[in-house]
Amino acid sequence: MNPFVRALALLIAFFVAAPMFIVIPMSFSSAASLTFPPPGYTLANYINFFSDPNWTEPLINSVIIGLGTVLVTLCLAIPASFALVRHIFLGRELFNLLIMLPMIVPTIVMALGYYMYFGQLRLVQSYLGVILAHSCIAMPMATLILTAALKGFDRSVERAAMNLGASPFTTFRLVTFPILRPAFTVAGLFAFIASFDEAVIALFISGRDRATLPRQMFNAVRQEADPTISAASSFLFLLVLAGVCVWLAPQFVRRRSGTTRQPLENGATNTAAAAS
Amino acid sequence: MKQRSFSPIAEGPIPLMAPAAVFLAVFFLVPLAYVGWMSISQPVVGLQNFGRLLHSSLFASVLYQTFRTAFLVTALALLFAYPLAYAAANGSKRFATFLLTVVALSFWTSYLVRTYAWMVILGNQGPVTALLTWLGFDPAPKLLFTTFSATLAMSHALIPFMTMSLFSVMKRIDPLYVRAAESLGASPRRAFLAVYLPLSAPGIVNGCTLVFISCLGFYVMPVLLGSPRDQMIAGIIGDQIEQTLDFGLGSAISIVLLGLTLAVYALYNRFFGLDRLWAGGGR
Numbered sequence: 001m002n003p004f005v006r007a008l009a010l011l012i013a014f015f016v017a018a019p020m021f022i023v024i025p026m027s028f029s030s031a032a033s034l035t036f037p038p039p040g041y042t043l044a045n046y047i048n049f050f051s052d053p054n055w056t057e058p059l060i061n062s063v064i065i066g067l068g069t070v071l072v073t074l075c076l077a078i079p080a081s082f083a084l085v086r087h088i089f090l091g092r093e094l095f096n097l098l099i100m101l102p103m104i105v106p107t108i109v110m111a112l113g114y115y116m117y118f119g120q121l122r123l124v125q126s127y128l129g130v131i132l133a134h135s136c137i138a139m140p141m142a143t144l145i146l147t148a149a150l151k152g153f154d155r156s157v158e159r160a161a162m163n164l165g166a167s168p169f170t171t172f173r174l175v176t177f178p179i180l181r182p183a184f185t186v187a188g189l190f191a192f193i194a195s196f197d198e199a200v201i202a203l204f205i206s207g208r209d210r211a212t213l214p215r216q217m218f219n220a221v222r223q224e225a226d227p228t229i230s231a232a233s234s235f236l237f238l239l240v241l242a243g244v245c246v247w248l249a250p251q252f253v254r255r256r257s258g259t260t261r262q263p264l265e266n267g268a269t270n271t272a273a274a275a276s
Numbered sequence: 277m278k279q280r281s282f283s284p285i286a287e288g289p290i291p292l293m294a295p296a297a298v299f300l301a302v303f304f305l306v307p308l309a310y311v312g313w314m315s316i317s318q319p320v321v322g323l324q325n326f327g328r329l330l331h332s333s334l335f336a337s338v339l340y341q342t343f344r345t346a347f348l349v350t351a352l353a354l355l356f357a358y359p360l361a362y363a364a365a366n367g368s369k370r371f372a373t374f375l376l377t378v379v380a381l382s383f384w385t386s387y388l389v390r391t392y393a394w395m396v397i398l399g400n401q402g403p404v405t406a407l408l409t410w411l412g413f414d415p416a417p418k419l420l421f422t423t424f425s426a427t428l429a430m431s432h433a434l435i436p437f438m439t440m441s442l443f444s445v446m447k448r449i450d451p452l453y454v455r456a457a458e459s460l461g462a463s464p465r466r467a468f469l470a471v472y473l474p475l476s477a478p479g480i481v482n483g484c485t486l487v488f489i490s491c492l493g494f495y496v497m498p499v500l501l502g503s504p505r506d507q508m509i510a511g512i513i514g515d516q517i518e519q520t521l522d523f524g525l526g527s528a529i530s531i532v533l534l535g536l537t538l539a540v541y542a543l544y545n546r547f548f549g550l551d552r553l554w555a556g557g558g559r
Contacts, residue, residue, distance in 0.1 A: 001367050002464070009363030009371075012356050013378045016435055019393045020385050026396055035401040072299075080296035087289035095293055098300050105308060106493025106537055108510040109530040113307030115517055116314060116527075136304040139296070197386045200495045204517055217388040221395065221500050233389040240384040244377060 020237055027234035032227050045231035055228055058216040061127070062196055065212060068131035069195035070188045073138045077187060081146035103140040107200040110137075115204045125207030133201050138191035145190060149183030311527045311534075318524025325528035335512075335529075342508045345427055345498070346491040352431035353438040353487050354480065360435070361442035361479070366451070376443070383436035387496045394429045394501055395420060426502030430494060437490065438483040445479030482553055485544050489537055509533050 022036065027045050029038030049055045077099075083089070084096060102110070114133050115124065123129030157179070161171040177184075199214035206212050213232065220229040315325055329335045364375040382390075396402050398419040408416040419425055449472065457467040495510040502508070507515075509529065516526025544553060 001363065005359060005363055006367065006371070008359045009367070009375060012360045013375055015356065016360070016382050016432070017378045019397055019432065020382065020390060022393050022396055023389060033401060034396050034399040036396050036399075036403055076296040076299055079292040083289040083292035087292070089289040089293075092289075095297060098297060098305075101300070102304055104537065104541060106510065106530075106533055108493055108495045108513050109311060109534050110304075110307065111495075112513055112517055112523075112526055112530050113311045116523060117307040117310045132303045136300060139300065193384075199386075199388060204514075214386065214388055217386075217392070218496065218500070221388065221392055224395075229392055233392045236386050236389050240381060243384065244381055248373075248377065 023230060023233040023237050027230040029227070029230060034224070045228050046235075048228045049231040049235065052228065054226075055213075055216060055232065058211045058213045061206070061210050062213040065127060065130045065134060065202075065206075065210075066192040066195040068127065069134040069138055070191045072131060072135040073142050073191040074184065074188055076135070077139055077142040077146055077191075078184065081143055081150055084143070085147050085150040099143050100140050102136045107137070107198075111201045111204045114201055118205055124205045125209045127210055130202055130206050130210065130212065131195075133205065134195040134198055135191075137198060137201070138194040141190045141194060142187040145187045146180075146183055149180055153179065311530050313527075314523055315527035315531045318527065325524045326531075328525065329528055329532065338507055338509055338512055341423075341506050342492060345423065345430070345508060346488050348427055349430045349434060349491045350484050350488045352427070353434045354484060356431065357435050357438035357442055357483065358480075361439045361446055362476075364439070364443055365446035365449070379436045379439045382432075383440075387433060390433055391429065391497055391500050394425060394432075398425050398428075398501075421501065422503050423506050426498045426508075429497045429501050430491060433497060434487045434490060437486050441483030441486060442476065442479040445482070446476050449475045478548075478552075481544075481548065485540065485553060489540050492537055492540070493533060 025038060026034075026036065028041045028043070029035065030040035030042040030044070031038055080095075080099060084092065084099075110133070114129070118124045118129045118133075121129075123132070153176075157175055158171050161175045162168070166174065197214065198212075199218055202212040202215045203218055206215050213236075217229055217232055220226045220232075316323060318325070360375055360379065364372040364379075367375070398404055400420070404419060405416045453471050453475065454467050457471045458464065462470065493510050494508065495514060498508045499511045499514060502511070510533065513526050513529050513533065516522050516529065520526075541550065544550065
């Protein structure tokens, strides 16, 4: 490849990555203002992030809401994916469109809708309200992942199990489920992240009592008063960094041992591409 | 002989699809329809909310600002993402892994983290202002809370989407085409412009559509980083919820935003087919 193109790509990669890394030194800053480079270093921001209820409660709320979203999303998306891939029925296209719709409608529109509708149903400022809203948002991605996995599923193994006398339920439990478990895990992970990172709907309907971490961060950025936001940002960024490393590590090990079964770039791209 | 159904968990599609269909109808379609109903019923039944928008010069400037920003962000994201995707699709495996890891890192990082990072970088006591002062700007120009900072942050945030759309098309382009053009006498520049660029066009269209649509409804970054005087459409919907409590007007603005978004999708669908927009990603 042209060395100029290579240099240009490296420069752009630097532009993409560098701004995010600035949150790490900032999180150790002793200044309350946004001074960079920091005048001094301290662990106070982290101590605050993990002890101040203004931050620990939103973190816990976000985890609870994220897990609830995973549960609801998988219970709905798994059967829906079986229906979409294995059956041809009247209104199938319409059903597919309904599932994709939350990806099409702008989140701020839904935030207003939930604010008014859940206000009537007394579901604002509750775990349940945010979980229900986030489950809708997580449905399209989870269904895309599950249907893609189901399309590549060889159904003859199910037929074999049933020919050998297994009941439909036993077949699902012992054959279908174990084969599809990685897809279920990935779909669940996507649902969790979709909820954990969602700021707009949570901002308007979670309220002060059930504030999520993105809501708390949004308000901290807006008010520019609480430097703990730096530790929260750094914490989330380090989680992503760790996640990417964990994803890449087995592929490097495999490469070292000389058997490149899978092109290296697949791991990083498939996840990101699947979500786009 | 009659074919027996081997579906292991249920006989027909209805019990499988019904839970999701009912759930989305009750918790997605109803609140969405509620926005539509509020837009024509608050405070009284009629189209007066839309009439107010039609005659508001403020709303016209918000729409202008929204479209101008969306076009600019799309163009910038394409400008940054194209060389990145090109290098990832045509470079060595190692280089490609490195570039795509960087893109994935950005993709997975929360918008709020990236927003905070830009506040540090572009703030009064940040590195860019320090650099500008050192270069002799006195006082250094205000960077934060301007259309510039919002546009820059949104372009940066949407580069991963654009890169993925481009990469998924580019990695399927056979390098033999470009080599054939060059062996027939085309300069590398001509071979790129006449062969590679047109072959990568579907990726450009997909990426630009996704980025443009995301930008139209973007809330977090324009509100936190942009100029309060030059708001985008999502920002003024938020204002109606938080400040003026005018739910009729807020709903009408939401319907306009939804209409604009659906129009872009319809345009894409008319020419390319909607199923390709998401299917392009990696599979």
